[in-house]
Amino acid sequence: MRIILDGMGGDYAPDAIVEGAVRSLPDLPKNWDICLVGKEDMLRKSLKAFGYTGDRISIENADEVITNDDAPVRAIRRKKQSSIVIGLNLVKAGKGDVFISAGSTGALLAGGLLILGRIRGIDRPTLATLYPVIGAEPSLLTDAGANAECKPRNLLEFGMMGSVYMEKVLDRPNPTVGLINNGSEEEKGTPLTKKARKYLAKSSLNFIGYIESRDLQTPAADVIVTDGFTGNALLKLTEGMGLMMLREIKKLFRSSAVSKLSALLVGKQLIAMKNQLDYREYGGAPILGLRSAVLKMHGSSDATAVYHTILKAVPYVEQDVVGIIENSVRSGGVKSVMETVDQEEKSEETSAHSLGNGK
Amino acid sequence: MRIILDGMGGDYAPDAIVEGAVRSLPDLPKNWDICLVGKEDMLRKSLKAFGYTGDRISIENADEVITNDDAPVRAIRRKKQSSIVIGLNLVKAGKGDVFISAGSTGALLAGGLLILGRIRGIDRPTLATLYPVIGAEPSLLTDAGANAECKPRNLLEFGMMGSVYMEKVLDRPNPTVGLINNGSEEEKGTPLTKKARKYLAKSSLNFIGYIESRDLQTPAADVIVTDGFTGNALLKLTEGMGLMMLREIKKLFRSSAVSKLSALLVGKQLIAMKNQLDYREYGGAPILGLRSAVLKMHGSSDATAVYHTILKAVPYVEQDVVGIIENSVRSGGVKSVMETVDQEEKSEETSAHSLGNGK
Numbered sequence: 001m002r003i004i005l006d007g008m009g010g011d012y013a014p015d016a017i018v019e020g021a022v023r024s025l026p027d028l029p030k031n032w033d034i035c036l037v038g039k040e041d042m043l044r045k046s047l048k049a050f051g052y053t054g055d056r057i058s059i060e061n062a063d064e065v066i067t068n069d070d071a072p073v074r075a076i077r078r079k080k081q082s083s084i085v086i087g088l089n090l091v092k093a094g095k096g097d098v099f100i101s102a103g104s105t106g107a108l109l110a111g112g113l114l115i116l117g118r119i120r121g122i123d124r125p126t127l128a129t130l131y132p133v134i135g136a137e138p139s140l141l142t143d144a145g146a147n148a149e150c151k152p153r154n155l156l157e158f159g160m161m162g163s164v165y166m167e168k169v170l171d172r173p174n175p176t177v178g179l180i181n182n183g184s185e186e187e188k189g190t191p192l193t194k195k196a197r198k199y200l201a202k203s204s205l206n207f208i209g210y211i212e213s214r215d216l217q218t219p220a221a222d223v224i225v226t227d228g229f230t231g232n233a234l235l236k237l238t239e240g241m242g243l244m245m246l247r248e249i250k251k252l253f254r255s256s257a258v259s260k261l262s263a264l265l266v267g268k269q270l271i272a273m274k275n276q277l278d279y280r281e282y283g284g285a286p287i288l289g290l291r292s293a294v295l296k297m298h299g300s301s302d303a304t305a306v307y308h309t310i311l312k313a314v315p316y317v318e319q320d321v322v323g324i325i326e327n328s329v330r331s332g333g334v335k336s337v338m339e340t341v342d343q344e345e346k347s348e349e350t351s352a353h354s355l356g357n358g359k
Numbered sequence: 360m361r362i363i364l365d366g367m368g369g370d371y372a373p374d375a376i377v378e379g380a381v382r383s384l385p386d387l388p389k390n391w392d393i394c395l396v397g398k399e400d401m402l403r404k405s406l407k408a409f410g411y412t413g414d415r416i417s418i419e420n421a422d423e424v425i426t427n428d429d430a431p432v433r434a435i436r437r438k439k440q441s442s443i444v445i446g447l448n449l450v451k452a453g454k455g456d457v458f459i460s461a462g463s464t465g466a467l468l469a470g471g472l473l474i475l476g477r478i479r480g481i482d483r484p485t486l487a488t489l490y491p492v493i494g495a496e497p498s499l500l501t502d503a504g505a506n507a508e509c510k511p512r513n514l515l516e517f518g519m520m521g522s523v524y525m526e527k528v529l530d531r532p533n534p535t536v537g538l539i540n541n542g543s544e545e546e547k548g549t550p551l552t553k554k555a556r557k558y559l560a561k562s563s564l565n566f567i568g569y570i571e572s573r574d575l576q577t578p579a580a581d582v583i584v585t586d587g588f589t590g591n592a593l594l595k596l597t598e599g600m601g602l603m604m605l606r607e608i609k610k611l612f613r614s615s616a617v618s619k620l621s622a623l624l625v626g627k628q629l630i631a632m633k634n635q636l637d638y639r640e641y642g643g644a645p646i647l648g649l650r651s652a653v654l655k656m657h658g659s660s661d662a663t664a665v666y667h668t669i670l671k672a673v674p675y676v677e678q679d680v681v682g683i684i685e686n687s688v689r690s691g692g693v694k695s696v697m698e699t700v701d702q703e704e705k706s707e708e709t710s711a712h713s714l715g716n717g718k
Contacts (some may be wrong), residue, residue, distance in 0.1 A: 134607055148541055148549045182507055182591040189589055190507045214595035215604035229549055232541040233589055235594055237572035241600045244576035250495055252628055267613055 001031055006064045007038030008083040009103025011076035017102065018046040020306020025056055026310060030272075034310070035096060037062050037087040062086040063319035065103075070297070072106030072353075076114050084108060086176060091292045097317045100309055102282065102297035109146050119322070121329035123177045124154045125289030127228075127296060128162050131276050133219040135137040140166050140175075141224045144285060145232035155179065155225050155338055159200050159207070160333060161288035161325050162223040163228035165339050168319035169312060178221030180230055185308050192227065195341075200225070203337045224225055242277030249274070284309030286316060287324065293317050293347075360390055362672050362717045363455035366405075367424045367442040368462025369658050373397055376461065377405040379665020384415055386670060388677075393669070394455060396446040421445040424462075427658070429464030434637060435473050443467060447474040457672045459643065461656035461665070468505050478681070480688035482510070483646030485517045486587075487524060488594060491636050492578040499525050499534075500583045503644060504591035511554035512697055514584050518559050518566070520647035520684050521582040521690055526643075527673060527678035534637045537580030539571035541587055544569075553587065554700075559584070562696045574579050582698065601636030608633070621651030642670030645675060647684065651678050 005021055007014045014036075019035050028034075033056040036043050040061040047057065057242050064077045064082040067283045076085060084103055088111045090096045101108055105127065118125055142162040147154060151345035159177045166175040178199060188210070189197065200207040211220040213234055226234070284295035284305075293316045297309050329335075362667040364380055366373045372683065373395075381392050387393075392415040395402050400418040406416065423441040425434045435444060443462055447470045449455045458469055464486065477484055486501035501521040506513060516537045527533040538559060540552045560567040572593055575576070585593070608629050643654035643664075652675045656668050688694075 135610070145541055178567060180586050180592060212595050213592045214599040214602075217599050229541050230589055230592055233539060233572045233593060236598050237575060237593055238600070240573040240576050241597070244493055244572075245604070248632055251494070252632075273607055273611075287418055314580055 001029070001033075001255070001317060003032065003310060004090050004098045004099045004102035005034055005036050005085045005310070006061075006083045006087050006099070006103055007036040007043045007059075008062070009101040010297060011102075012302060013102065014046045015049070016040050016301060016303045017306055018043060019050050019303035020301075021057055021309060022050045023303060023307045024310040025054070026355070028056075029314060033057065033316065035060055035090065036220050037083040038065075039063065046288055054089045060086060060090065066107045067103045068106075070104065070107065072104060072110040073114070075107050076105070076111045081226070081353045082221055084111050085115065088112065088294075091294075094106055098293035098295065098313045100297065100313060102296045102301045102306070105296055107298050108281070108294065109287065112287050112294050115292045116292050119289055119291055119326050122157055122161075122289040122325070123151070124157065125160060125287055126154075126158045126164060127285055128158075128284040129231075130217065131224060131225060131342070132238065132275050133217055133237065134273055136219050137170075137172070139216070139219050139222055139224050140170070140286070141226070141231055142233050143225075143226065143228040143236065144235055146287070147228040148193065149229070150227040152192055153334065154198055155192070155227070156194035156199040156203060156337060157334055159205055159223060159287065159359045160203065161327055162225065163205050163288055163320055164324050164328065165288060165316075167224050168316045168321050170323065171315075174206050175222030176179070177205045177207045177223045177225060178209065179207075180213060180224060180226035180234070181210035183210065184210075184212055196225070197339045198345075199337050202341050204332070238277055242274045246271065246274045246278070249341060274277075284312050286321075291322065293322055320330075341349045360388070360392075360671060360673075360676060361455045362379050362391065362393045363419075363446045363458045364393055364395050364669070365442045365446050365458070365460030366395040366402045368460040369656060369660050370461075371659070371661060373430050373459065374408070375403050375660060375662045376665055377402060377411075378662035379660075380410050380416055380671060381409045381411045381535065382662060383408070384413070387415075388673060390406075391673065392416065393445045394419055394449065395708075396424065396449070397424075399457070401409050415672065418595075419445060420447065425466045427463045427465075429463065430465065430644075431469040432464060432469075432473070434463075434466050435470045442691040443470050447471065447653075451475055456676045457652035457654065459654045459656065459668055459672060461658055461660045464655055466505070467653065467655050471646050471653050475651050475653070476663065477648055478648055478685050478688060480693060481516055481520075481684070483513045484515065484645055485513075485520060485647055487517070487521050488590075488644040488648055490575065490583060490594065491597065492576055493632055493635050496529075496580050498575070498581055498583050499529070499589050500585070501595065501647070502585065502587040502590050503594055504587045505646070506527040506587040507587070507591070509551060509586040511551055511558055512693065514551070514555035514586070515558040515562060515696060516648065516693055518564055518582060518584045519687055520561065521584065522564050522681055523683050523687065523718045524645055524647060524675075526618055527683065528674045530707050531581050533565050534581030534583060536564045536566045537568065537581045538566075539572060539585035539593070540569035540584060542569065543571055555584070557700045557704075558696050561700050562692070596697040597636055604636070605630065605633045643671050645680075647680070652681055670707045700713045710717070 062083040126143040127146035129144035130138040132140040142158040287294040422443040423438045485502040486505035487501035489497040492498040501517040646653040
């Protein structure tokens with residue numbers, strides 16, 4: 001098994017990427033190796049700096065780099081020699097089992113769609129992110145921003161794909177799935193959430209209904225389903241609240257001699273609590289719904305984040321998340337749920353109509 | 360000037376409402392009085408309990424109560440003797456200048472629309488809530504949940520109405536207006552936010568562009584514009600994060616003798632910080648865009664919240680927020696901005712089209 005690792009993506013590339021790769025080797029199963037993609041001279045130099053001389057890390061040269069300033073689709077089409085395009089093509093050609101990158105999210109999504117392609121029957125792949133819950137295991141939030149606008153079927157797909165990932169990669173059997181809404185009562189919601197709720201309720205998922213963002217820290221559900229605009233807003237607010245807490249705690253502890261003593265006593269724990277809220281610390285976010293496994297790391301990932309993401313890639317591939325999603329769709333998952341709900345609604349309308357006529 | 364105060368709405372009615380009213384009297388301008396609407400015997404008893412015998416609080420009997428379980432529009436149509444319907448009708452008839460209630464938000468919105476009516480030229484009234492910012496003055500978030508689905512023009516209206524309220528009631532001249540988006544770059548966003556951004560940028564408001572929820576605690580802007588689904592999600596997450604902080608701080612301080620000492624030192628300040636995050640503590644939220652002033656209080660409002668809301672009603676009425684909004688619309692505000700942007704877009708399309716033809 002082989003990890004294709006983008007050596008050029010992210011704020012601290014290539015060194016943080018290379019360091020993370022080197023550190024992961026002892027913990028990677030023996031039949032796994034890593035192929036770094038990027039400017040060969042830079043990557044070689046960095047490998048040398050971290051003292052790696054073994055043969056479990058290979059290098060594939062890529063002369064170009066896609067940056068966050070590049071328009072994603074255009075960059076994928078034009079920068080054929082970029083680490084993202086070459087890396088995704090290696091996976092497509094069967095020369096790797098998973099692609100990991102800390103590069104541009106937009107380019108990864110566009111490249112995933114254009115190069116790897118969607119799983120047949122999935123309308124929209126999703127970026128799923130671990131949502132930090134203080135004092136508990138994280139939830140999986142899908143969509144985290146890849147799809148700002150969604151149709152009801154997309155939310156059903158997100159719930160299904162997120163459940164598979166939660167169960168197989170994060171070891172949480174029969175994960176609960178909740179749908180973000182502006183109220184927990186059935187009559188609340190937008191046409192999008194109302195229809196999606198029906199789809200999810202009819203599916204084989206462990207769907208617990210509408211959840212409100214107030215409950216995300218309780219935690220509310222293993223898998224949190226929402227459109228990418230709302231998901232993005234919730235993630236970023238959580239991050240912003242963490243930063244605010246840090247700022248205020250520092251202010252508090254600086255305010256008097258008495259509180260300086262407190263800073264020594266509980267300051268570290270409070271700051272650790274803030275750090276837990278930083279979703280970037282959780283490392284890789286899978287892009288689900290593509291024909292191969294892809295993990296997106298935050299742009300500011302350090303070697304530790306890279307290390308953790310690499311280890312996540314193992315169950316992602318070995319548990320065959322992509323294959324299970326393919327089977328769920330093939331065995332009628334998404335489509336049959338949608339058809340059942342739509343037919344029921346149609347027959348309700350018809351009977352309401354005939355009742356009306358019979359008056 | 361007269362405040363029409365719903366004596367029956369909220370979890371602690373009538374006592375918390377009556378107590379808040381009695382406490383507000385010394386701080387209310389001399390030409391203001393209060394009319395309590397609700398079951399007369401209960402209100403009289405409560406007034407007596409708080410020792411009030413003066414003539415600045417009158418009572419208007421209302422035998423029915425609309426609860427949160429009532430379907431809003433239906434309740435407004437059928438419960439003609441409810442405190443909300445009678446109270447709003449008093450304002451409509453000119454027998455009061457502002458209606459304040461801690462009752463059902465849905466019923467207040469429906470009643471506002473059906474009884475008071477919209478300001479001509481305003482498509483959708485908005486519920487605007489003070490958004491708590493730790494260590495700084497609050498922002499005003501509009502829409503806070505009244506309109507789960509919005510058109511671009513609604514976001515322009517929210518920004519305009521929110522600015523007037525911020526300037527006139529909260530004394531913040533020339534308030535900055537920011538639009539929540541999933542990225543600060545112009546090309547980011549949904550069709551809704553992209554179009555609304557153009558409208559807002561063309562308006563006379565102090566528009567600072569897209570803002571991300573990450574920055575809400577910095578604070579990002581005086582007036583935060585978003586659709587009601589996102590606004591609701593952001594408010595409730597902020598509240599949930601506050602509850603989580605309280606839970607974790609308690610846990611931390613309980614964990615050892617050392618941290619029990621810290622609890623004595625900084626515990627109170629940390630809990631005060633959490634309390635600041637509870638948007639319910641801020642009291643009244645105006646419903647803007649109706650033909651009269653309406654303030655909605657949180658259902659769990661205590662006497663202090665009622666007191667603060669009553670005092671907010673004074674500048675809301677005396678500064679003529681409703682009149683200023685009416686004038687802004689009449690002098691072409693919303694409509695002319697929309698028309699200018701739409702015309703510009705049309706002419707851009709036309710020229711692009713003729714360029715295409717000329718190839």
